[in-house]
Amino acid sequence: MNLHNDPDGVHAYTRRAFLQSSTILASAAFTVPAFIQSSAFAFPKPETGLASIPGVNEDNILIIIQLSGGNDGLNTVIPYRDDTYHRLRPTLAVNVDNLLILDKKIDLALNGAMTGIRELFDQGQCAIIQGVGYPNPNRSHFTSTDIWHTAEISGTGDGWIGRYIDAQCCGYDKGQSGQPDGSHTLEPPIAIGREAPLALSGRHMMPVAFESPGLFEWAGGKFSKEIIEHHQQLTDMSHEHANDDSNHNFLMRTAMDARVSSATIRKAVAAKPLVQYPGSSLAKQLSMIGSMIRAGMKTRVYYASLGGFDTHANQAGGHTRLLRQFSDAIAAFQKDMTAQGNADRVTTMCFSEFGRRVGQNASNGTDHGTAAPVFMFGPKVQGGFHSRHPSLTNLDNGDLKYTADFRSVYAEVLDKWMSAKSRNVLGASFKHLRVLNV
């Protein structure tokens, strides 16, 4: 309804152009639609996997994983030699037999369930950034999630990846779509799941989200194949006059994205992975992402999530189980990337909206807290610990004080991995922590 947002009908033009170009390419016997395939030159050979091209980070891929609910950082990366930890967590402190001690010189150990991640750590393919948070921490799941997703302390606005992708297509203009300059093609990020995460949602570009490939196609053709062309005709027809920021136009764009990406994605994820993945939800998501990467899709950002970390009561068993799922899924994914020959192109970043309080509560659980570790995986990360572990005694209202701003991590990912200008995406400069070795 805000016509002034889009005086030249930019959305409508681009979408139409985009539809046309994809039709043209399809008729030229390309199987990958234009918005997924960035250029004919870069068209990969799916059978052999992608050989990485050194120094060309246009090919780099970022996987973002959210551990939803607020992961208890202190029982994930454990300050096991700290008396305060044991004193404030009389029943929840992880027992010494259940620790994975990484290095006798370091006072930190991993939760015993994280054997896969430990192996990656030993290979230098796991970076642990300690005490990641932001000023004036918000303890609401929703607000804090929004803050992480938008990279704005107010938790409002478009997603940080959404802004990055908008900028790729249209130039930098924080949260706004500019004029597409034609130098980049549009590749929406892909989220596995029912919800399109805010982090990936831009003004111009919305992510593609799907939960399972079998459901990712219109079923009307099962009633009559002959009506499929009418289905497309009717969708495109209503598109012609939609050029504003209305719900109507939003639905048109989504319908078009759905149709164009359906065939490609279904074909990609139908392939059997090169390695065996565990059966957990996160592992299934990462397996599909692995298959899409292997199929040579040009998507640069994928999103997955694992829920259940809101451990207010009887935390121990459930939290350990979640960490095992997390660790096993990551290990399988890294093996897959190596087997594909794509490992050097893929970096994975894992965060949670907040950590939990230092002291356990009366229900053998932990309440919402503040800073927590961020994990990054892949051959291109600088393995080991980064930043400082927050003090367990110098607290802010019973909570850890953050030692690294999450936007520093984003900034480095944007600048070094995505070849973007983080200052323009994030609206300010944040000092890199040298987590990426590129």
Place this chain on the structure above:
Amino acid sequence: MPGAHINSTQLSRIETSLLPIREKDFGYPQARHLLLRAGFGGTDEQIRTLARWGPKAAVDHLLDYTDIPAQADPPDAFDSNIIRPRSQAEQREIRRARQNGDEDTLARFRTMRQQAQRADRNQMRQIQRWWITRMIQTPRPFEEKMTLFWHGHFATSYRTIEDSYHMYAQNRMFRHYAIGNFADLLRGIIRDPAMLRYLNNNQNRKSSPNENLARELMELFSLGEGNYTERDIKDGAKALTGFTYQDDAFFYNKNNHDNTIKHILGVTGNLDADGFVNAILRSQACAPFICAKLYKFFVADIPTDVKALKGPTRTVVRKMSIMLQQHHYELKPILRRLFLSRHFYDPSVMGTKIKSPAELVVGSIRSLNAPPRNMSIIADAMDKMGQSVFMPPSVKGWDGGRSWINTSTLFVRQNTLVYLLTGRQANRNFVERTNYDPTGLVASMNDPRLDRNPPSELIANELLDLALGHRPAGAAQSLVEAAHKVDQPNTAKGITTMLTLITSMPEYQLC
């Protein structure tokens, strides 16, 4: 059909008046709109009837639903004892078994517990189907719409509480107070076993306060972020101490209650939970917050943060909140005023809101006379669309609006309609016997003057009026062509073809 389609010039002046719409301005599109928003849509015949009655009688019919007889649930509709606390004898037996290392006894209790949980999950699925069926069949659609509103507002999830009967009891409470007084709903929710368990208030004791319910009571249920302090939360939690439940009933454990002086939202004293609620109701932030939620649910997809509201929305929500305060939180007068208002029928409001999964599924079955088919498949489809009733994603409820729609859910939405209309599913080859008879769905098909042989384009256009509320240029022609490929446009198969196509259009997701 004039009126429903919006163009840019109409948008420049949005009607913000809460004065009643004029009789002459209330026609088919307006009656359709009213049925969609204050209910789950209507058939062509129902729309025509309400249009004939005019706005006042139409709104009265929907809102004064207690005049319409409805079947009450039998008291034993669901089993309240699947999940029950252990008896003292059982507790003794377990204690003894632990002391003696009697693993067999402990294993027997574990098995019993697992069996009960399995049975309870089963009952939860039954209750889900029961409610969706009720939404489809009720002669009082507004009652179910409001019950759905409160379920999303006071969101509680079975996934956390794992007691289906508590969820059912909470649903009945919402229905009971559906358009009563908001104060009663707040007093009801702090005594509701499902909510007390969901937000851990059963663990909120004087010796170890748990702030979860106190925080959400203000942040999500009544005031909104920024309208209270951390101190209000701490002292609010103290006021709520001792509010718990025993088996299926509320229980006030006064030994666990904190009797110290509290300062909550400017009120000081030895406040208990009701004192906390009263302090909330006195806050100037409460009425605007509730009205913004109602507006978002019934009128337009807006941000929940009252301070972020702009322009006409801000004006209307302000007017509504003044009225709600004047009526001491009585909800019905405000909703009646809203559904009669000129603002509610403004072109910027009509046909621009994204349907929730419940609105899409229940509304399609009601308005297209589609067979409900297999309720388990329907409930599962709603889950995939992001709205599993009794299992909202978080205490925040469903975000609604654009968050319903992404490439994944859009396919599920379209394919659920394909399933309802044709019995075919995306990922299965099995075809359910089609007993859908859409002949007679719209007026022209019933018009004796047309001798049951109305022009094909007229049928297509009337189907568009019913399903979309407007006629996109060229659509009727494409529909008729498609129908001819399958059968004749006036046969059950031909009409099913047209409806399958119309309901897969992006506009069908709007109401």
